[in-house]
Amino acid sequence: MSTVTVAARPSVGERAKAAGVAAIPYILAVLVAFVVVAIIIALLGHDPAKAFRAVLTNSFRNRTGMVQTLHKWVPLTLLALAFAIPLGAGRFNIGGEGQMILGATGAVAMGILLSDLPTVVLLPLLIVAGVAAGALWAGISAWLMQQFKVNEILSTVLLNFVSFEILDYLASVVWSDPGAGGAVTTAIGAGGELPRIGKPPMHIGVILVALLAIAAAFYARRSVAGFELRAVGLNERAAKLHGIRTGKVAVMSMIVAGALAGLAGAIEVAGVHHRMLEGIQSNFLILGIIIGLIARGSLTAVPFVAFGIAVLEVGAGSMQRTSGAPVEMVLILEGLILLFLLMSDWVTDQLRLRASRKAAA
Amino acid sequence: MSAPDAAPGGAAPPLLRMRGIRKTFGPVVALKDVDFTVGPREVHGLLGGNGAGKTTLMNVLYGLYAPDAGTIEIDGAPVVIASPKDAIAAGVGMVHQTFLQVDVFTVAENVVLGTDTSGVDVNGRIRELSERFGLAVDPAARIGDLPVGVRQRVEILKALYRGAKILVLDEPTTNLTPQEVDALFGSMRAIVDEGMSVVLITHKIRETMAACDRMTIMRDGAWIATVDAADTSPEDLAARMVGAAPASDETADVALGGTEIGDATLDVPEVTGPVRVVGSRLTVPGTGGKAVVEDVSIELCEGEILGIAGVAGNGQVELAETLTGCRPAHGSLTLDGTELVGRPTEAWLRAGVVYVPEDRQRDGILPGADITENLVLGAHRTRAKAGLIDWGRARREAVEAISEFAVKTPSAATACGQLSGGNIQRVILARAFAHNPKMLLLHNPTRGLDIASTQFVYDRIRAAAAGGCSVIVISEDLDEVIALADRIRVAYSGRLVGDFARGHADPYELGRLMTGVSGAA
């Protein structure tokens, strides 16, 4: 064995350059997706330029758009973390929406039952209740997984459907708002509302989640718990033989995920709707999964990817009103962007392979 | 030494001729225009150190790797092998270094998988083949439940069932007991007698000399030589494998596999330090009443090396996991007087019990994590401050460990799974020694390693023992146990039998214990 001097890792410059080069195919992928969608929109007789202006500029053209984007970014980030963290331990949490609904339930229960409490008491109580309810709901799946080996995909999918019924029951029977035309609860007490800042107002859940995302990324990289999580995901057997309680780690990852999704529900209640309503979970679950996967489970990347998706979602929503392009194009656009994003990985690999072949030859 | 394409007997075309095979993996040139020729009815040894390109060459032949350049001829006719399907059709069969079997299928299903079974008496054919070549198997057994030796036979049957003319065996003996090796070589002879040829990949020169008619030596992806068994000697082969520098005495000793057991080691003084490890009546209940580890008691002094020999599948993995706290058990085990049984694995680790498992990829490392992270694994709790790991320090220490253990890697940030088996083992050992073990248990520590790496591992083990660590070496390689151990015991059917001091172990007696013929405890 010849001893060569070995670097701990590539230099900062090299890593930055690699990241820059890696970004190019991603940008290309998004462009190609837009071109394909532009062709379809044009074929349907609408103006693609107008449509895309709406998609891309909506978030940036004024503060309103930015606030909306950030409000969307909050649950997207939390649900992406709720998917990515158990994924780190090799577990698939498909229960984000159920956990979020339960989180909203916990929050709204506090907000309605204790509506006369002042903010300093009620708001923390409401958040804690949301987090706890989400964690508890995920805990059911974790318990079934650990104790009975029930596959977590199965249990989380089924529990989502149970949570829809719970929401329906609470919003249309227990705390239903008789005037609302949908399944909506009455409003929580003013003390349960997240303070808002600026104009147009942004709820401070955004700041809370930004701090949380930084903490999560830092914790995942630096902490023992983060390392154990990764170890379990990479090789459960080896982790176990090296003193890691793999079952406990997996269970904890699910519970933390549930807590985060529950927090998303609580923030939607306290910051955005001030009540719970049918459909509060929106399509955050699927978008969260997608964000988690595009970020390749890196908690550091999650908030950034989530921001990109939030821009897309907010912009796409107004695409129809501005250009008349049918609303389905939004789904198609998102699907294509995803596909091409992944394809860009393949292109990068091919290019790298060709380069190294040339170098080797 | 003869030219690579010279077939014995001259006129008849060789059975297999590979010419100018080149293969690159990214920047790595694995095969540099390699020529390889196998004659009819011969056992052809393919020798070389770790990463020499043996497996790669045979994977090219078997259609698993697409070569960048080169041609293949079988029976004098050029063939294009783009996939294993083509290889099978051309009469190539291969037993891979790691078995390629579907665990949930039966033996019969694994054997016939991919063939047309309509109108075929599958079990009959399997039985017929296993009788003819001495490869006893139960066609109805589930593969996942079988011991390695039997799975090995199934792999060979798979190739024979498809009518292979050339059978490639990639390091087939690493998992086998001497008895099984003998049986395998017997089967190989039977195969050659039926008109086929065998390519035998191995590191073990003694085996090569015993079993092969001719051999090809590779080094660093290049063909070095092809020689007749009659024209060479073990020393010559070892020198060619290792390269220009002549093999040191010790290296050659490892390479030759300690043929003369015990003689040179009798003068080593017997270890008599204070007792460090006391295990008593350790039992692990299994499913179906039979305990997987039964009533095992051991005692080790400081600096003592206990060797546990045995045929694979006699509860060694379970025993290893029991003795290192990875598996709940009844009974007692104390280390320096502290009782450990019943406590979590982490407590054992903290107490200084370190385990080097046999299956490196599966149990030893996090393949997707980098070397630094793998070196931290297991120590991550003890070394963390306030629940945080100091990765800066870990990286610095990793660089040191890499140079101390001579791990061949581009950087400490390389994924551990990318390393070769020998280098993975070096990382695992570096980690094990960084724990300052008081008790070190190694299971098959040199399986699949080349001569240099094996020597390295032996040196390290001896150094640890010299430093006061109590060492247990569980190995299916009897030579290894005899070479290393101060005392030898034998694992048989979940129990420990026999107890021999260094130099007093009679290999035949050991062999009898290993196969359960003699029941002495």
Added chain:
Amino acid sequence: MSDFITLTITAMVPFLFVAQGTMLSGRAGIFNVSQEGLMLLGAAIGYLVSLKWGGNLVGLLVAALAGAAFGAILGWATTYLRMDQFVVGLALFFLSGGTASLLYRVVIGADEPPRIRPLPDIVFGQDVLVFVAIGLSALLWWWLYRTDSGMRLRSVGENPKAADSLGINVTRTRMLAASLGGGLMAVGGAYLPMAFSGVYADGIVAGRGWLAIALAFFGGWRPQLILAGSLFFAAMDVLAQRAQVSGIGIPHQFVSMLPYVATLLVMIFAFRWALVPQFLGKNYDRESRITG
């Protein structure tokens, strides 16, 4: 009572098709998660083709082909390009769902949609697809467990490297399984307008695709148990409806939880069924040493 059985069996059919499709892909290692979208696509195409271009049978066929095409895209992207199965599946879920709505919008416009004729009954008041679905389950069992090619397919989902080393074309097997699976999912979707509504609507699938994934796990990825599991789930669903119709004084939301909770309870006691193909969701790369 016979009414109960009839309703249960009809309710089972879409789940059965989609869960079997999921199983079939999964047994070759392809974990499809675009069921919800493929069902929508099947429903839209099944409806539109039946209405405009020639009857239910043609509608089913075209729907199956469309589903197979999407399944093939999943297969292609994950075998040839080795893209992440989960992400591609979700992307295809968006694409197929969007395409379904778009097709319907382009063909029907804003007019009131006419109902297509339901599938004709054969015997016992059950339509032809009921028998096809049950027969298909039997056929799949026979194929997977009693034929060489079925064994090859299973081996690809368990250990593709072993399969590859025996000359089995992993890529082709996966492409085939993914396409057939996608086709079945679309047929499951196409059944909805043909049996339940007579027309297409965006809300028609209502989460049944996700449930079908759960049912594939519930049935331990084995055709016979998926049949049993789908039947059980449908029976619980119909039972919950019956309880609400009869009025048992429990809020209907709790009654509606029955099928989900019952399924989980069964799973607790029967987790030994719960086998999952070893290589489910994992891509295979012949020349890579780190597999899975």
Added chain:
Amino acid sequence: AIGLSACGGGEETASSGASGGGDASGVKIAAIFSGPVNDADYNALGLKALEAAKAKGAETSYSEKVAVPDVEARLTEAVGDGATIVWTHGSQFYDNTAKVAADNPDVTFIAEYDGTPKDQPANVWTIDRQFHLGFYGMGVLASKLSKTGTVGYVGGLSLPFSFAEVHAMEQAISDTGASTTIKPVWTGDFNDAAKAQQFTQQLLGQSADVIVGSLNQGATGTFQAFEGKAAGDGWVTAKYTDKSAAAGDHYAGSLEYDFVAPLAAILEKIAAGTKTGRYPLGFDTGVTIAMSDKVPAEARTAVEDAISKVKSGATTVKLDVTKIG
């Protein structure tokens, strides 16, 4: 199908009538719809009204398939894009509409509601849908049509307006002195036709012979459940739009709604400077019970009588949102 509708002025509402002229040029209307505008149902009604406004010169745009959690974003965008009038179609949007309206006093909002909201902002018009009124008539129709004396009500979510519908039907039955029982069920989803079909079939199996649907796109499932039954053997009704094309021989009619006239009337008021008010949907103002020709004359007359009593004020239909089940 023949229609039964009456024209004439509503309460404090504007002069009615789609025919009513009025120039809408200069206004920029943005509409928010909860589902696809091609649903041939509630959202199609909205689009029709919007297009009528466009025909009169208004500049229009819309967003469809907007979920409640997203509506605030769509509303602020619409305002940001310079809409002068924003209409949210569906009472689930009321809260958000009122909230955004409070922040944008220069823009006029039209929202829908089931009842009279508290604290209605000064720049918000509400359309009170009064579903219970229509279902009073449907109650009469259903009890007259039922031979078994059991009527099934198939709803989506068990919302207050849905309870009000059932209670209004009960009131209608007791007002007409009938002894019909109503079996209400909720499928959990207004658009899940498969569930609607299954529930309907169960109801039919449990002696109900008339099914009153209060669904959106799920309605087709209630029709499908009658497939294979002989004509005259049971009846089914629908809500919002004329669904005779999709329904079969058992179609007794539909409780139809119109938003063209209400929207036109409100736009006129807004043009005249009235930026707030309430527009109740009543039998004169947007609500019609359209019955199939197959409905027996006796039942038809009973419905007509009931409606005229409601219109004359002789009957007051109670808005009762007491929970059921």
